[in-house]
Amino acid sequence: MAKAPTVSLTLRLLRNGITAEGALKDDHGLEEIDSTAGRLFVGQSPAIPPSWAKFLAHYTPDGIVNLRTQSCSAAMLIDVGKEQKKRLFALCFGQGHHALDEDAIQRGFGLRVVLNSVSRGKLRTLDSASLDTTVMQRRVQASRDSDLSAFDLDANRNLLRLASGTPKSGDFAKALAGKDALHFRAAVDPDKLVEHCEKALKLYEATDYKTDFAFIDYVQPVGERVLTEELDTIVFQDLKAMVQGNPSDLHLAIPDILSPDAALEIGYFGTGLSPGPKTAYGELAIEDYVVELQKGDFGQIADMAALKGSHEIRVVADGEGDRSHKRKLYTCFVHEVTLRNNIYVLFDGQWFGVSKDYHKEIEDAYTALLKPAFRVKTTADNERALITELEGEANLISMDQTKVAPKGAANAALEPCDFLSQTKQLIHLKDGHSSAPLSHLWNQGVVSAEAFVSDEVFRKGFRAAAQKREKKFKKQGFAGLLPDGRTKPVPGDYTIVFGVMRHPYAASGQVGLPFFSKVALRAAAERISRMGFPVELHLIEKK
Known part of the structure; x- marks a missing residue:
């Protein structure tokens, strides 16, 4: 019997009730092709000069550098379970994850699988964030498997964002890393891919994490859509107050740890913002965003749902936004709301409730x-x-x-x-x-x-x-x-x-x-x- 190949895969769980039609962005640009497992969408970008080719061309005799770059994308959507308990997974390759609708992704899936699979003594990387007017993000990476105490994580004040390590059992994977997505290296029989996804779902639903990582329950994701919409309405009113010149604790922060060389200029795009060439800002700041809203027509933005569907930050060059380098602005809001004596925190496009x-x-x-x-x-x-x-x-x-x-x-x-x-x-x-x-x-x-x-x-x-x-x-x-x-x-x-x-x-x-x-x-x-x-x-x- 042939040995299953060892592969590195990236898996995302989609929210309960999400179908294949709702999993992808409207403008995903991928083509569906026949597949024996799930539904497979693929894309091949055209060959284009890299962004730095124009700079290099200044140093060539004819002002030309004949270099081209292109990328591939694939997303395989796989149903797991039966009837009411059916869940959809997205297995992404290359740039395929950009085709997924951010609102369709189950937040924290990868992190939960890692913490249910890895003991406290087998950790390799921990990412955390302290939530304040300036969000401080921190990555501690060990050269080999280490105990939780070695990472100097202040569980009482930091939100754990990502973890990686060696699982207690090799039945599912040899190595795991997870935040929203789960990255794993494992021997996977191509004919048993659905079974592997079923194992991932069981690991997500397990409660083993409570033994060593119970502190992640201090701040738990809010799943109720009605409550989320109520909280979003409060945030929108606070944003409206800022546009009118009143103070608020609402602020913006990129929710990912950025590369030290990621010194990009960004602009704000969407309904109600001024058209034409955009002002390029060297950092993300609520003050700059409010200025752009004041320059535009805030009245065109009916509510938070309209803002979520339209407003983006994009990398800006010569006043133009790069649509291939964009992010929903809503995922950058950081706010805290007290509602009916409960504390809720908005971060990375997700509402979290603070345990009593x-x-x-x-x-x-x-x-x-x-x-x-x-x-x-x-x-x-x-x-x-x-x-x-x-x-x-x-x-x-x-x-x-x-x-x-x-x-x-x-x-x-x-x-x-x-x-x-x-x-x-x-x-x-x-x-x-x-x-x-x-x-x-x-x-x-x-x-x-x-x-x-x-x-x-x-x-x-x-x-x-x-x-x-x-x-x-x-x-x-x-x-x-x-x-x-x-x-x-x-x-x-x-x-x-x-x-x-x-x-x-x-x-x-x-x-x-x-x-x-x-x-x-x-x-x-x-x-x-x-x-x-x-x-x-x-x-x-x-x-």
Whole structure:
């Protein structure tokens, strides 16, 4: 009996109820051909010059470089199961995955199969994302199979996006990697392809992951279409408010880890956006998108369904968009919504619900940090205006924009804090509605506290800077609160204070923080507390 060939395949599960007709984009451009397994769609692109050929042509005598590139595409759609339990798989080759409708794909399929198949000690790669105004994506790749603990994943604040490793059993595959798609290397008998898909479906539906990876249940995909549409309506109203000049926590982020050399310029395309040559932007930013919406006719966009079906980001060259390099803009929205006392997060075109136990854990930690603010309300429009407002307070001295170099890093100047109080509070301030993420503020507090405790050079510079500020503002008694360089501070004598300016939420009328900012705050506060410093959060209402 001939041995089954070992092949590398990419498999996607389509959402429940999706048929072959609904699996492909309307403009997929592939041709269906006869197949003994499922339905097979193939395509061959014409030979064209590569994008860099024009540049090279400048250096040839006749200005011509005779080079051509072309690609192939194939997508095989395979039914698995019977009657009500029937599911459709897409086996993609080459560029075939671009033909699939993004809304038809079952999100997280590949990741779930990997976590149900790979033990914690056999991991090779983990991708994660921390959700904030700036989404921080992280990939840790081991040179050989390693334990989960070696990847330094903070399961309490990071959304696990992709995993790869060696499965516990070789019955299905020799190696697995998965996010939405499942990439696997296995010995597959071509006549038993459907059986292999059936195994993949069983692995997806299993619950083995709960043994070592139960934390992925902290944030679970929302499957109910009615709830998704209700959440989308809220996001659309927030976007509309931004177009009208009002603040919102809605922002944009590419949900994939990009290659370091992917320095592309992008433009915004779709109904209601201005026609003609497009402005090319060097990054994806909600502020730029809102500007484009304001320049166009936002009234043409009826609702989120219309936006989802029309708006795209494309690579732009000479004002023209490249239709072969595009992405639905909806997949770049990042937002958090509280609905009927539940927290939902939108990321990568998918709504996630935060588990009640996890939500309570974070809220309890947040409540413990929240203290009466040293300034309850302010009419300041931004952080700079608030600092100017506070400089007149007798019990505070401004350390804003004071740069102190830590030992061995003369050019890595740190800001010890924004204000030092007479009660030994090290106050760090941030406008919570600015484009910079609040996680920057939390990190500033961590780094400053670490340097204050451990770095003699930093302490000396901090005290010297305080003495200069006393002269500038004609105040006394502040520099003496700080130890000299050789004397270490007693952390318990000082308090690290995070002061955050925020508008009240429209629904509750209360000042608060986005949920994932609370998650990041808890992690930072735990680090600072381990050094011995008390930590407080002061919310300052912006009028």
